[in-house]
Amino acid sequence: MIHLRRGILPRLLHPPCPATLGAHANPLIPLHRLLSSAAAVPVSPKPFAVEDYLVESCGLTRARAEKVSGNLSHLKSPSKPDAVLAFLSGLGLSRSDIAAAVASDPKLLCADVDKTLDARVAELSDLGLSRSQIARLIPLVRSYFRCKSLARRLALLVTVFGSFHRCLEVVRMNYGVLSASHEKVIKPNLAVLQQCGITIANWPSYGFMARAICRPTKDLEEAVALANEFGVKQGARMFIHAVVTFAILRQEKLTKKLGLFKKLGWSQDDLSLAVKSMPHIVAINEEKLRENTKFLTKDVGLEIPYIARRPTLILYSVERRLLPRHCLINIIKGNGLLKTNYDFFSIAVISNKKFLDKFVHPYVESVPGLCEAYASSCAGCGVHQLKLLSKDKRMC
Known part of the structure; x- marks a missing residue:
């Protein structure tokens, strides 16, 4: 060998x-x-892992990175994304802001820094925006930051809303306002609102109105007519809320929801009464509307007109608020500890601290386990512990 x-x-x-x-x-x-x-053949470099880059360099969650990585599958190296991240960081964006910007517009990482990003900053600077204002804008405008029309569209919005701060609130609520036609949509819609006495100065929330002014003008006109039909007084604060709520909801969805109210026993007068004080009641989830109406009428024994005058009852959680309080009141009544007949609305509407101070803490010695059972029921664990304390289980 x-x-x-x-x-x-x-x-x-x-x-x-x-x-x-x-x-x-x-x-x-x-x-x-x-x-x-x-031996002379070079070892192939490790392929560029887009998903890992989005997580490690951009700060995205793994789930979000997996979802958006397909938009960047053509990238073979981190050179261009690195340049974009350096640009954004230099502009003053925090890591969380960069993550938000990339998550909403992954193709931002493919943008040319000199020809696109620097150009947008220069155009926005010409409008009088500072670098810090531009940095706040980027995560909100999404892909529009890469569009040449951004500065022009933003300038029009500033003329409408009066300041960059107001524009920022509007864009935050509905960035689609940047794509709405100023001449064909925004201006006609503002004219419709002004005819009803609604001006930008008396809007309760600029962001809240952003979705309404982007709707087709016909929808806004129908919303105004419906608010008048329900008897909401023009000039009142609730009139603005009613118009916006009706404009945002699709006509077919609104018609279906109003039909459901009537199936549940609400008359037109009941609906008008509720809408006058809380217009967004018509936007409530169908399941919640069914559940709350059934509980309030069947279990508590309230009449629809009573509920219509106090529509906030429809918004509360049955499981975590209304049912636990109703059951607890019946328990202390059943033990002969509560002599006064309290109005159910006054019981439902007070804060949890006041409810505990008035209806729970004074009776913990007389009804052992009352406080713990109530806390458990409010945490979503059901009212079975309260039922154990009740002499009449049917009351819970």
């Missing part, structure tokens, strides 16, 4: 010169050449 190693290894490592071999070519030479050529 030793002789074999001494004979072959030197030939593998130091093959004889072909000139000295003549016609008798060394059969080991092709093998040597193969080994030499294989």
